[in-house]
């Protein structure tokens with residue numbers, strides 16, 4: 001489809017033209033963000049910070065420019081006559097204008113200033129396990145988040161306003177019912193796994209060291225196998241793996257190399273591939289417009305989890321990838337495909353979220369959700385958080401963090417002001433399983449496709465069902481249109497039960 005067929009309405013066309021300068025600023029911010037986290041010399045930090053803040057202010061001015069806002073309102077007046085893309089464009093811009101426009105500049109500035117400092121303080125506090133050092137910052141960030149929620153507005157719960165920032169339309173009530181639906185299944189599966197012993201708690205391959213250049217080669221070949229377009233993307237190294245899109249033709253991912261336990265770097269790459277593919281398969285007609293990005297964090301995470309877990313941690317995938325792995329990694333000699341499968345699927349309750357397996361991961365999110373919700377509603381004080389954290393960790397996973405470094409201080413999110421973000425990870429894992437069952441229902445042969453290395457069939461399915469639309473539809477609407485029904489945790493429960501209780505997933 002050509003861009004000229006997508007945006008037809010004269011007012012919308014004018015909006016698209018004007019929005020292009022905003023897109024240009026975002027393109028620059030993305031490229032700078034990629035550079036900051038990969039190759040920028042340390043000496044560049046301060047000036048990069050200034051340049052970034054200036055561009056963010058510029059973007060805000062372009063968005064809130066009265067003439068631009070007026071145009072968006074004008075398009076809204078004839079909303080019913082617009083096509084789906086035009087409606088999507090108006091919805092996305094209206095939402096951005098509402099969010100940016102309802103927050104006073106002073107508040108935005110204060111949050112930027114405090115989080116900049118808080119991230120630096122958090123890094124040091126985490127290294128020493130010193131919660132007291134971070135506490136005043138977290139207190140201030142919680143206060144600011146509550147103020148932000150009041151400015152944004154909400155119907156039921158102030159936390160709703162924060163959830164909506166990351167996942168359009170998400171509410172506290174919906175997150176609660178999601179956890180109510182999945183936690184019993186996860187608990188039962190975890191008990192079963194621990195008594196059956198099929199999924200091990202430890203594996204000898206965890207201790208094996210690898211050569212970084214060799215592993216880099218493996219990662220590149222894995223990416224080629226699943227279909228990463230090297231003329232439209234890159235793989236680099238960063239402290240924490242991430243994906244960043246400069247546009248539909250340039251999407252970059254990173255991984256890290258710890259030097260041992262090779263599954264971590266490989267699965268980071270497969271995870272980021274899922275994020276990247278979403279951005280790469282957006283319809284070309286939406287190029288350089290406000291619709292040319294994934295619609296929400298939850299839907300984005302469903303794509304990364306789908307590739308990492310549903311595809312990547314299946315037996316079929318092990319069979320597809322093991323010849324490649326054996327060719328490069330001599331230490332795999334003597335390990336069968338089934339042994340590799342067990343190594344990739346170790347289930348071990350631990351204190352660290354980013355190291356958590358498929359079965360324990362959502363308990364980590366539930367804990368954070370409970371704490372965030374109570375902090376925002378004011379039923380929990382920041383100084384009580386470490387104790388509540390440790391108690392919940394013990395209750396949910398039977399794990400005792402040895403220090404605040406592997407407890408309450410482990411994540412960067414709160415220091416950067418991201419409260420309301422964590423639940424999108426759970427949305428992602430639940431949605432990923434739903435995509436599997438939908439694929440089986442409409443196309444069939446999911447595991448056969450993987451086993452035979454036919455990843456194109458899966459990529460094409462995702463393109464049609466989800467990716468091509470960019471941000472055209474709200475997350476809920478996208479899911480319903482693409483998968484034939486709304487987000488439904490029963491598929492996730494079925495997936496978990498088949499894989500971990502019945503040991504039946506191929």
Ligand code: MG
Pocket residue numbers: 271275301304
């Ligand atoms: Mg991710």
